[in-house]
Amino acid sequence: MLESIFRQNTPSGDITGPVEVLKLVVLLQREQVRIKSYALFRIIMGFVKSDDRLWPSARLAMEGAYSSTDGIPPTGDLNDLLDFLCFHISPRRRATIGDEPVYHVFRSIVINASVEKRRGLAAYNFDIPFFVDAMIQLLSNRDNMPLQRMSLLILPELDDLLFASEAAFGDSRRAEEFVLAWSTAVGEFLRGKSIPQTDIASVNGLLAIANLPCLRVHLPPERWDLVYKFPVILYLDSPSMRRCIQNPDILPFVKQSTGGTGALGWLGMLWMMYHSLPKSVRAQLEEETRVIGSGPRYFDLDSYVSLFDSELDRLQARIGRLEPLDQSVPGLRSELDEMARAKDRLVEIRKEKHERKERAKRERLSSQRQDRQVSLQSEEGRVGSQLRTFLGIT
DSSP states (O other): OHHHHHHHHTTTTOOHHHHHHHHHHHTOOOHHHHHHHHHHHHHHHHHHTTOGGGHHHHHHHHHHHHOOSSOOOOOOOHHHHHHHHHHHOSHHHHHHHOSHHHHHHHHHHHHTOOHHHHHHHHHSOOOHHHHHHHHHHHHHOTTOHHHHHHHHHHGGGGHHHHTSSSGGGOSHHHHHHHHHHHHHHHHHHHTSOOOHHHHHHHHHHHHHHHHOHHHHTTOOGGGGGGGGOTTGGGGOOOHHHHHHTTOTTHHHHHHHHHTTHHHHHHHHHHHHTGGGSOHHHHHHHHHHHHHHHTSTTTTHHHHHHHHHHHHHHHHHHHHHTSOTTOTTHHHHHHHHHHHHHHHHHHHHHHHHHHHHHHHHHHHHHHHHHHHHHHHHHHHHHHHHHHHHHHHTOO
């Protein structure tokens, strides 16, 4: 019925009827109504480019589809949503229309997230500088916490668009403002109760920023503490995570910018990902672990071993709850074996510390024996010389 009313009235220029009907539809919170509202939204978006008067209708249809907290319809053509987003995301329109249209689009994309959606976002013809500036304002907006949180949650879906290279942040001012806005948003939610979805988005944002030199130079040192969010960080399989564990430039930077404290967490993460690291990063990881083992923080190696033990126990328990013929069992056993081998390598490096300590102890004792022997020989020579003098023996 809604579609029929809209199609009959829109070509004639009379949109009053459809708009009034849509205002009533928004009040209904039924699944079928939400699905029909989304279908109507797509129809309206087909007309809106040729008739700007239809934007209020598009907003009402969007609200009817996405305002419920019980669930939202699956996203169809992503381009319709992104056209709608780009029209409403500017500060000027948000000031006159409000933030709800942007919030609804972000929520739709976050809830219906998929690899295909992420690729669609990357392929859309965004005005990147304008979009990044808009995201900076949304992430900094403490007056609308739901939208600020949703802006944080959508960043992983924008990974291919914004973080695959430095192109989106060519302006150093824009890069600094983006990192500080992201840090502001993360700080707001770290102070509250831990929410898994927000934690995942925050850690993923750290990894996205850490991989790009133009961004990580502006990262406040305390934000590196996000790498301690175990086990969240262990189960990320995002593009940012895959890029980070391949990047040998991050660890030296973390050491320098945090005075070494952030590096301890980064090393722990890398050890958990040991089987996925390239040879260059493995070598770097092992060398830094040896440095820790020979220094005052050598006890941190024990915490890495304990982390391995807890993860191995978790995997073993998960396998034990499954049927032997479950399709996921072979993959979990492979993960278990890879983690066990990584732990064995860490234990070998930790033993090197004890071996060095024992070797240093043996060398010290040997040196002390030699010193005593030389001292005795010297004393014997002195006493003999005095005795010969006393006896007049030349």
